[in-house]
Amino acid sequence: MDSRAFYGRWAGVYDSLAAAPGVRSWRERATAALELAPNDTVVEMGCGTGANVPHLRERVADGGRVLGVDVTRGMLRRARTHADRTGQSIHYVQGDASCPPISTADAVLATFVVGIFTDPATVVRRWCDLVGTGGRMALLNFQRSDRPLVAPLNIAFEAFVRLSAPGGRLSRSSQAPDFERRVEAARDALRERTADIRFETFAGGYVGLLSGRVA
Numbered sequence: 001m002d003s004r005a006f007y008g009r010w011a012g013v014y015d016s017l018a019a020a021p022g023v024r025s026w027r028e029r030a031t032a033a034l035e036l037a038p039n040d041t042v043v044e045m046g047c048g049t050g051a052n053v054p055h056l057r058e059r060v061a062d063g064g065r066v067l068g069v070d071v072t073r074g075m076l077r078r079a080r081t082h083a084d085r086t087g088q089s090i091h092y093v094q095g096d097a098s099c100p101p102i103s104t105a106d107a108v109l110a111t112f113v114v115g116i117f118t119d120p121a122t123v124v125r126r127w128c129d130l131v132g133t134g135g136r137m138a139l140l141n142f143q144r145s146d147r148p149l150v151a152p153l154n155i156a157f158e159a160f161v162r163l164s165a166p167g168g169r170l171s172r173s174s175q176a177p178d179f180e181r182r183v184e185a186a187r188d189a190l191r192e193r194t195a196d197i198r199f200e201t202f203a204g205g206y207v208g209l210l211s212g213r214v215a
């Protein structure tokens, strides 16, 4: 099953999990890392059901613009059912975030997305070009934790990767190494192109937030 079919089928379930209280705090931190100002234009790549949108909308205020790009129509349809994820300054576009359908923005956010792309480094470089020098980028992702006390939870991480890597769920072998390689490739590309780089972790080290300003 490809990514679009997978997320199309699970859009309702995803929507109910995406704004859970713990997850919401990671979203607040990710949007804060963009250092948005009123009137900014921010693009969220792979916006899903729009769980980050209220946080972004609040930061760019009435004069700003939030653009959510997602390839799955069902996810965008869900986003539009939430009153706090719609409004004059919020726009959704069904499209491929690896070739973004927009040429300029002040900031780009991607949460739980870069691990899906086959060539995440190229995609992240395109996003850096899109925001240009001075623009801010933030990537939020699940990752394996290296803290000894939580190591058993790596099993849960494996389960997450299987569920979030469409097409690989029936395979017996672990999908985690590929997923981790893709996330790391995206992070490396961001580190290469940005300054003022910050990295923080949440959830016992299982979630990592990398942000930077394009140099």
Ligand SMILES: C[S@@+](CC[C@H](N)C(=O)[O-])C[C@H]1O[C@@H](n2cnc3c(N)ncnc32)[C@H](O)[C@@H]1O
Residues within 6 Å of the ligand: 003, 004, 007, 018, 045, 046, 047, 048, 049, 050, 051, 069, 070, 071, 072, 075, 095, 096, 097, 098, 110, 111, 112, 113, 116, 164
């Ligand atoms: C794990 S969900 C994350 C959704 C959202 N960012 C969040 O934090 O809740 C991954 C999302 O990426 C979208 N997606 C996958 N491949 C994509 C692509 N090439 N272009 C745009 N969106 C894509 C899926 O449709 C899905 O909504």
